[in-house]
Amino acid sequence: MDRPALPPDLRRALEASVGSDHVVVDPDLLVAHERDWTGRFGGATPALVRPADTAQVAAVLAACTRAGVAVVPQGGNTGLVGGSVPRRGEVVVHLGRLQRLDVDAHAGRVVAGAGVTVARVQEAAAAAGWSYGVDLASRDSATVGGTVATNAGGIHVLRHGPTRSQVLGVEAVLADGRVVSHLGGLVKDNTGYDLAGLVCGSEGTLAVVTAACLRLVPALPVRTVALAGFADAPRAIRAAGRWRRAVSDLVAEELFFDDGLSLVCEQFGLPRPLRATHDAYVLVEAAAADDPTERLAEAVGADPEVGEVAVATDAGGAERLWRYREAHTEAINALGPPHKLDVTLPESALPAFVREVRDAVAHLAPDARTWLFGHVGDGNVHVNVTGLAPEDDRVDGAVLELVAAHGGSISAEHGIGVAKLDWLHLNRSPEELAVFRAVKGALDPDGTLNPGVLVPPG
Numbered sequence: 001m002d003r004p005a006l007p008p009d010l011r012r013a014l015e016a017s018v019g020s021d022h023v024v025v026d027p028d029l030l031v032a033h034e035r036d037w038t039g040r041f042g043g044a045t046p047a048l049v050r051p052a053d054t055a056q057v058a059a060v061l062a063a064c065t066r067a068g069v070a071v072v073p074q075g076g077n078t079g080l081v082g083g084s085v086p087r088r089g090e091v092v093v094h095l096g097r098l099q100r101l102d103v104d105a106h107a108g109r110v111v112a113g114a115g116v117t118v119a120r121v122q123e124a125a126a127a128a129g130w131s132y133g134v135d136l137a138s139r140d141s142a143t144v145g146g147t148v149a150t151n152a153g154g155i156h157v158l159r160h161g162p163t164r165s166q167v168l169g170v171e172a173v174l175a176d177g178r179v180v181s182h183l184g185g186l187v188k189d190n191t192g193y194d195l196a197g198l199v200c201g202s203e204g205t206l207a208v209v210t211a212a213c214l215r216l217v218p219a220l221p222v223r224t225v226a227l228a229g230f231a232d233a234p235r236a237i238r239a240a241g242r243w244r245r246a247v248s249d250l251v252a253e254e255l256f257f258d259d260g261l262s263l264v265c266e267q268f269g270l271p272r273p274l275r276a277t278h279d280a281y282v283l284v285e286a287a288a289a290d291d292p293t294e295r296l297a298e299a300v301g302a303d304p305e306v307g308e309v310a311v312a313t314d315a316g317g318a319e320r321l322w323r324y325r326e327a328h329t330e331a332i333n334a335l336g337p338p339h340k341l342d343v344t345l346p347e348s349a350l351p352a353f354v355r356e357v358r359d360a361v362a363h364l365a366p367d368a369r370t371w372l373f374g375h376v377g378d379g380n381v382h383v384n385v386t387g388l389a390p391e392d393d394r395v396d397g398a399v400l401e402l403v404a405a406h407g408g409s410i411s412a413e414h415g416i417g418v419a420k421l422d423w424l425h426l427n428r429s430p431e432e433l434a435v436f437r438a439v440k441g442a443l444d445p446d447g448t449l450n451p452g453v454l455v456p457p458g
Ligand SMILES: Cc1cc2nc3c(=O)[nH]c(=O)nc-3n(C[C@H](O)[C@H](O)[C@H](O)COP(=O)(O)OP(=O)(O)OC[C@H]3O[C@@H](n4cnc5c(N)ncnc54)[C@H](O)[C@@H]3O)c2cc1C
Pocket: 037, 072, 073, 074, 075, 076, 077, 078, 079, 080, 083, 084, 085, 095, 114, 135, 136, 137, 138, 141, 142, 143, 144, 145, 146, 147, 148, 149, 150, 151, 152, 153, 154, 155, 203, 204, 205, 207, 208, 209, 210, 329, 330, 413, 414, 450, 453
């Protein structure tokens, strides 16, 4: 796609709002913001604008709306559904300079600017004797604004819920520049429409988040991680269900398979974690104020379906075991842009889905490879398919239809973006989609914010 020109009047207005240093038009500097993390989605932008505060975000949005130029809000650009990059010549509004970070150690909450990374929120929480309930492998780049906008999940949803469960309030800017702010942080605050809940998961289509008030959770300083190997997926999934019921200290429960583990070991030069090779693996983490090892060992060690297990009770050992799971995303990406289909299944349907999805892909694309891993504690499987052309979405359709047929969700945690827009009707009724369009029309009547993302055309 050719790079669109920035209208001169708009350029002057943007430079007046944020300063000319922060209206970037140099193509060499724009490229990193024009393609998504997977490499599958992208386009060209006339400019990247970097406001420093809420007032500047408001001025930028008002100017773009007046000029009839659409915008894409962007945080860490780690989103996996193509919603964070320009596809049709939109201006990129980058929130990286919004770095406010105020911890209230007494109340257990933090007000964080949109550009603060999840890792920084976690560090600030820990320094105040608390913990932040959201954690994900992209923690060093993913931002508060992006994780609120996508309602990011991650590895601790099992214990603390997704990002929406942490949000006590947001400050956000509407397309016309009006600011809606509710950062008081009261846990009980039953005063009408939950605007923060609405913005959370709206993927930059309703408003640009400039700050969020996030609850913190008690720190659980003693951690134990176990990695168990199983003869097959049904055994692994059954055991994961048993452990969720038996171990109250569980904070994470992840599933992966031997092909993914072998790829990670090859690509990162890691030794295999267990002596034997197993078809399926479950990684579990328990965390508590006291040592949870015995309670975890009682469940995992005594489980008759476990083939072999490795346990880590020290931080280094725990990180080493986690690496086998967390490196999957990066290892698969290195094979070329994957089709990433992040889905949830009811627990009872997971074993059948895991079997059927590989067959469904092989039937349509015999040369493609299917990689499965995910947050099994939430019924969440990441179906990644490599070896397909980026625009060939036959497999996407087949997989998402299979998910819907099993009563699952076509998006567990990554959102809809552009990647899944054509299949949103599998989970959302025509009436629900009409409400989506009505809400979008009320908050962004000119369609400035992230057009083509999340909200299907009427
Ligand atoms: C290695 C890896 C592991 C990951 N693991 C997980 C995981 O376990 N769970 C999970 O849920 N996700 C995961 N992700 C996906 C990604 O990290 C999340 O979607 C994250 O929330 C994106 O944050 P970001 O700041 O990078 O947002 P971006 O990618 O920049 O943007 C994502 C979306 O939010 C919008 N947006 C960004 N900032 C704002 C703002 N301030 N206001 C309004 N809209 C905004 C964008 O327009 C876009 O639609 C992973 C990604 C990678 C690369």
